[in-house]
Amino acid sequence: MSEASQRPEARSPRGFVDRRARDLAAEREILTRVSAVYERYGFEALDTGAFEYADALGKFLPDADRPNEGVFALQDDDEQWMALRYDLTAPLARFVAQTWETLPKPFRRYAFGPVWRNEKPGPGRFREFVQCDADTVGSSRPEADAEIIAMAAEGLGAAGLPTGGYVVKINNRKLLNGLLATAGVSSEGQKLAVLRAVDKLDRLGADGVRLLLGEGRKDESGAFTKGAGLDAKAAEAVLAFTAAGAASRSETLDAIARVIGGSAEGDEGLAELARIDAALKGLGVGADQAVFDPSVVRGLEYYTGAVFEAELLLQTTDDKGEPVRFGSVGGGGRYDDLVARFTGERTPATGFSFGVSRLASALRAAGRNLGREVRGPVVVIAFSQDDMGEYFKLVGELRAAGIPAEVYLGASGMKAQMKYADRRLSPAAIMLGGDEVAAGTVTVKDLDLGRELSAGVTDNAAWRAERPGQQTIPRAELIPALRRILEA
Amino acid sequence: MSEASQRPEARSPRGFVDRRARDLAAEREILTRVSAVYERYGFEALDTGAFEYADALGKFLPDADRPNEGVFALQDDDEQWMALRYDLTAPLARFVAQTWETLPKPFRRYAFGPVWRNEKPGPGRFREFVQCDADTVGSSRPEADAEIIAMAAEGLGAAGLPTGGYVVKINNRKLLNGLLATAGVSSEGQKLAVLRAVDKLDRLGADGVRLLLGEGRKDESGAFTKGAGLDAKAAEAVLAFTAAGAASRSETLDAIARVIGGSAEGDEGLAELARIDAALKGLGVGADQAVFDPSVVRGLEYYTGAVFEAELLLQTTDDKGEPVRFGSVGGGGRYDDLVARFTGERTPATGFSFGVSRLASALRAAGRNLGREVRGPVVVIAFSQDDMGEYFKLVGELRAAGIPAEVYLGASGMKAQMKYADRRLSPAAIMLGGDEVAAGTVTVKDLDLGRELSAGVTDNAAWRAERPGQQTIPRAELIPALRRILEA
Structure with missing residues (x-):
């Protein structure tokens, strides 16, 4: 071999990017401003290491040779599998389970840093990106959800989004659960199919979703998607529920109350939303920043109570100047069983997470790029x-x-x-x-x-x-x- | 298995730590202040990904099954080995080689972020820690070294070290090379043995080092360390050189000139130090911040010209309140062959690096902890x-x-x-x-x-x-x- 051919090629690994000053300045400014808001809300900073033991991450598959589905994993000298964190929630759960006795409770922490996903990279899809999370662990009060929502809204504002340019949409898993219980639906598979159908409202409209809630739907290509199998009355109840969003939070509560019927779980969900509304009112968070929206289902499979999704409302344009709908810039909710993986005890938790580069992209797309212009010397x-x-x-x-x-x-x-x-x-x-x-x-x-x-x-x-x-x-x-x- | 025994144990991987608010606040404040200094010097921020291809890191061993010596490595889907960066210099070299044609030259960048070392963890020895680096690539001028030195000194001051509490010690590899050439020493092995001997000056004193420069030395236990094999005259010349440090930089230059004899390489090293001194004077950096010290050898094996080491002079105490010598809080130098690994062309570069947690520890040990006290809400x-x-x-x-x-x-x-x-x-x-x-x-x-x-x-x-x-x-x-x- 010649000397030249022995030289390595200078290239970064697939799905990893080098970021230059302009992007970094915008992202650092976001993190500085959001951290200041989170600290004013009484959340303390925490930084965990890049690696977790694979079993603690919950990605260890006993049958597989390597626990490498979706994560970057390797075996330590002592044969234990470690993996790079794929989010900031799993390390929080491990940290809280490990230190529970010594923590002030409720434990309120925020964190930011890179996470890694071992997925097929593509345009705009990276295998390393920076997330910023805030969570309250150890409070089952709906007011803890309200604080997270208010803080997310204030944080997005501090990051550069103008009032009216974004909104946090709130739903509660218990509402749909209660509605389906009243309709006699109890199988988890059927519930999941309902969630997936409702998630297509934007794309298919009420008529398409009605088919998916029932027997199923044939698309333009002729492909048939099996439906959730609800009867017509139950399907209409679900559609009425998803359409219950109104201009104010209290009107939406009234509208939801009219459609979900009187199941215990549904009532519980309603009561929780009412307490979230009251706390948001106390915190001065109006309908311009946070609304109840029963059509929000993303994450409902994962969350156990309230669910939040922050959506960009600003007009954005793509690289060619064409208007595009940017969509979600963050989300979260209540998850009461994550720490239980370690301790066996249910520990109530609620939080919000956003991708820092994605928020920076949203601000750029909306012409609201933050912070000082990057100047040379x-x-x-x-x-x-x-x-x-x-x-x-x-x-x-x-x-x-x-x-x-x-x-x-x-x-x-x-x-x-x-x-x-x-x-x-x-x-x-x-x-x-x-x-x-x-x-x-x-x-x-x-x-x-x-x-x-x-x-x-x-x-x-x-x-x-x-x-x-x-x-x-x-x-x-x-x-x-x-x-x-x-x-x- | 019972349900409880199937639960993972909540523990962080060996050598990885969770950092709470107090430590994080101090480290963030250091990075904020140092970044501001580096940007005033015209250095731009760069962030590369956590992974590099193992061949680009220079840790790929063709004979070994896995390139895992000292790094965390894993194989990507396409069979290529990737490894987590172990410092910020190797990714810089890769980035510069990859983008050289498009970069403004000289390219001045600073970076901070975690690096990973797959080493045996121990007390105070972590496998993940945050480094902060600044480098100028593409300038062979000694003034580029001077800028790095001045910036390092100002950065350490901004981080909280008082004037007089630290000093940047400067040496040049070419001086000792020239001295040894005059003494007829040309084998790399012998030069290395000389460097190792001089590195023990603090511990063994001149008499012990004299033995190690000559035939060898027997320690208290009776164990014999083979020496560098210099004759008595050459050994005395080396010792005289290492003792040439004086109160001012110009006096040290005079003292070095008297002892190194007239080799071409030694003269080149002296001329470089003289230009560094002139630039430092222009920048207002006095002997209270930067001195020439021929006894500094750490890194001389790696660097090709000037070498810098920042040493803490403040009195520090350990956990028990006992005084301890803290030592180095950062270092760097000129390395002209790193990018050549990729391109085959020598590219002059010079830089400085410090460990952020280590600097925070130094400040804490000296009772100079930075920044706002971490208060609860x-x-x-x-x-x-x-x-x-x-x-x-x-x-x-x-x-x-x-x-x-x-x-x-x-x-x-x-x-x-x-x-x-x-x-x-x-x-x-x-x-x-x-x-x-x-x-x-x-x-x-x-x-x-x-x-x-x-x-x-x-x-x-x-x-x-x-x-x-x-x-x-x-x-x-x-x-x-x-x-x-x-x-x-």
Whole structure:
């Protein structure tokens, strides 16, 4: 083999991405702002390790050689299987089970960090992404759900979504359970089929879902999907339930009460929603931020009580500028049996989770990208090795004034240095030749102006007058001049 | 099997830790402050994925079944071996090789995030920890080293180390190489033995190192360590070199010039240090922050030019209050052949890296723990379900005023609620009974005071007069009262 062919190819593994400054700045800003909200709500930070034992993650299959379905797993020296966490809930359950006796209860924690899914990567589908979760463990009160909902709404607002640009939709698993009990449906398979049918409301409308709730439905291609097998009356009751959403939470409660019949579980679900409504009112969360919506079924299989889904309402556009429906930007709910996997005891818990990159994408798609624009540093052009000391003194002054700055440290000439500054999105390049050092002056080239002119954003002649592209000024005036460029 | 024995045990994998709010707050504050410094220096953020292909990491052994020496590796669906990154330099090399044509050059990036080492865990030795790196790729100028050094020093200061509490020690591989060339030593094995001997200066002193530079040394147990095999004159030259550190950088340069003899490589190393010194002077970095120290050899095997080591000078104590020498809190240097693994072309690079938890430990050990104290929320005691709306209104007001607050949401009585607030390190508990709601008042219990009294920090009688442990006040006065407690 030649030496070259022995060299590894430089490529990142499939489904993993390198993220540059612009994306990172937006995601860090989201996490900083959301963390501040969560801490104001009394949630404390927790960070667990990347690995969990596979049995603790619940992905260990006794029959399989490797527990690698959906997770990245490997065997430790002592033969135990470990896997990278696929969400932040499973590590929380393990942590809580492990430390329960020592924790203040209820235990309120938030966490963010990467999670890993061993799935087929595709466009926009990554095998590593950052999640941000908040959960209350050890409270069965519906008010704990309400706090999570209020906090999710406030967090999304802090992340940059305007009021009215998103809404948290709330449902409760017990309502549909109660409705189906009244209709005589008790098999889990049938319940699941009902949930799957209702989940297609957006796509198929009430008529399509009616078929799926009953015997089944043939699609355009002729393929037949078997239905849930409800009788006509039960199917109508389910459809009436899913349509019970109204403008205000209390109207929706009334509408639900009229359709779900008087089962014990349904009444319990209604009572829980009523308490959530009261707590949200106390917290000042109106219908512009949180509504009851019986058509929300995502996660109902998993959750045991209240379910939340945060939906983006803002108009968004795709890469080609076409309007697209963005959909969910987070979700959660009450799950009372996760810790029981370890302890055998049911421990009430409720939480909310969102994908940080996905929220950043939503904000970008809605033209609401957060935070400071990522700017390059002011670049001091390196003309002569002899003046390096002067260049460094200058960048030291700029940095001390809070202005990012650097001396060009490559080996190229003036033109390449200017190109470098432009590619870094530098606001300005500074020229400090021997004559200027002697005269106590400095020449500033406004690169922002150059970019605006070449993009046709500004009128050339009008701007030239008051904003010269390049000017030689006394050194004492440099920092104010740079601030004017940065703030322009 | 019984149901209980089928339950997984709740435990975290060996060598992985759960980190709670206090540690996380300190580490996040370090990263926030250091990032701000690095960005002022014109370094841009980069985040690569957790996995790299094993061949790109340089840990793939063609003979071995699994490339698992020191790394966590697993095979992807397509049979390619991937491994979790063990540092942030290898992913940088891969990224730079992959994107070189599109990057602004020199490329200056900083990064932080977890790295993973598949090593035997032990006390204080973890298999996952957070590193923070900054590197300049594509500049062979010694001024690029100087920038890294200045930035490391400023970053450590921003992280909480006081001036004089740490120092960046600088050496250059070329100096010792030149010295040994003059002494006729050219074998890599002998050079390595010299480095290992010099690395023991702290522990063995000059006499012990003299033996290790020559034929060898027998320790107290009688075990013999073979030496580097230098003749007496060469050994003395090495020892004189390592002792050439002086109070100022220019004096050290003079002292080194006197001892290393006139080899081409040694002169090159000296010239590089002189340019580093000039740039550091321009940047205002004095001998209180960065010194030349020829006794620094750690990493000399790996680096190709300048080497940096940041050492803590502050007095530190261990858990028992005993003084301990903390040592290094970070290091780096110039490595000109890392990208060449992929491209076949030497690409000059220089950088600095520190462990975030280790720096946090250093700050803690020196009594300089950073950032805000981690406080619990103000806890509103839950007396009655009927008043829940009032409680939530109150916490909403406190949160809007920036005061972390929560309603107790467990099922326990008054005493357990107070205990909960105490364990959360809440500054205050608030009681809002029916009478108080009617009267527009609120009762505040100062839990900080309680903790101070029980710790014997304050004089009971004197404090009671001006700082009542519990007081009932008009609701409009609540926020100012809480601020007084928080600021006390």
